[in-house]
Amino acid sequence: MISLFTLCLAVGLASAAASQTAARTGVVLAGAYRQVGVTIHYDGRYRSLSFPGGDVPLERGVCTDVIVRAYRNAGIDLQVLVHNDMSQHFNAYPHLWGLSRPDSNIDHRRVPNLVTFFKRHGRSLRITARAADYRPGDIVTWRLPSGVPHIGLVSDQEADGRLLVVHNIGQGARVEDVLFAYTITGHYRYDP
Numbered sequence: 001m002i003s004l005f006t007l008c009l010a011v012g013l014a015s016a017a018a019s020q021t022a023a024r025t026g027v028v029l030a031g032a033y034r035q036v037g038v039t040i041h042y043d044g045r046y047r048s049l050s051f052p053g054g055d056v057p058l059e060r061g062v063c064t065d066v067i068v069r070a071y072r073n074a075g076i077d078l079q080v081l082v083h084n085d086m087s088q089h090f091n092a093y094p095h096l097w098g099l100s101r102p103d104s105n106i107d108h109r110r111v112p113n114l115v116t117f118f119k120r121h122g123r124s125l126r127i128t129a130r131a132a133d134y135r136p137g138d139i140v141t142w143r144l145p146s147g148v149p150h151i152g153l154v155s156d157q158e159a160d161g162r163l164l165v166v167h168n169i170g171q172g173a174r175v176e177d178v179l180f181a182y183t184i185t186g187h188y189r190y191d192p
Contacts, residue, residue, distance in 0.1 A: 024074050024191060025137035031073025032066055032153045032166035035173035039065070042170045044109070051104040052080045063151045063168050064109045067139060070153055070166070076192060082108040082117050092116060111149035115141055115186050122190035131162040134179060138189055140165065142182035150182065 035058070043060035053072075056065065068078045086093050086102035094112040107113050118124070118139060126133065134140070136156035144150050152167030159177045166175050 027074040028070045028137055029153070029156055031070035032155070032173070033175070034073065035061070035066060035069055036166065036175055038173070039168060040172035042168055042172065046106055049079070049105045051083070052077050054079055054105070061168055061173070062109060064111060064114055066166055066168050066173050067114060067151055067153055068108055078114070078117070079104060079108040081121070082113055085117055085120065086113070092120065111141060111151045114151060118186070118188035118190050121192070122188045125187040125189060127184045127187050129180060131179065134163055134187070135189070136163060138187060140179065140184060141186035143185050144182055149185070152178065154179065
């Protein structure tokens with residue numbers, strides 16, 4: 001029989017974990033919002049980056065940089081995490097660029113690689129057309145009409161009952177109502 005103390009302890013621990021997750025989500029979202037109006041150019045050129053902690057100039061970036069910078073704000077370096085995972089499990093990642101080994105300059109800046117990482121280390125969630133199924137901090141991927149993959153971070157801001165998304169689709173980091181604007185290909189939750 002479970003004692004009242006054990007039950008109270010379990011409830012308290014679950015509550016503390018939920019509170020910690022909510023706090024980290026807030027820090028991740030703050031990192032995404034911080035890019036809006038600052039990252040004003042879409043620039044996917046290959047660049048040599050420092051490692052760890054490498055980044056392109058803050059006024060530039062692509063959709064993946066929104067995610068990488070947001071998580072860095074919470075002390076989580078996806079450049080390192082993706083590189084380390086690719087180094088140990090290279091064949092688990094897409095081979096779309098003709099590389100024979102990981103490249104810490106670019107791997108974390110590619111949507112298919114982030115998708116693989118989040119599938120391996122986060123939670124893959126159902127793709128639905130119900131706005132209520134998406135939470136602030138969720139990561140969503142889309143296939144744009146041009147066939148290009150895209151990624152964004154679900155915000156805690158709403159419009160017409162839908163959460164807005166922080167992303168960079170070509171004109172810098174923005175908060176926009178695009179959750180259902182394109183074909184959703186992935187829905188993830190990552191809280192290490």
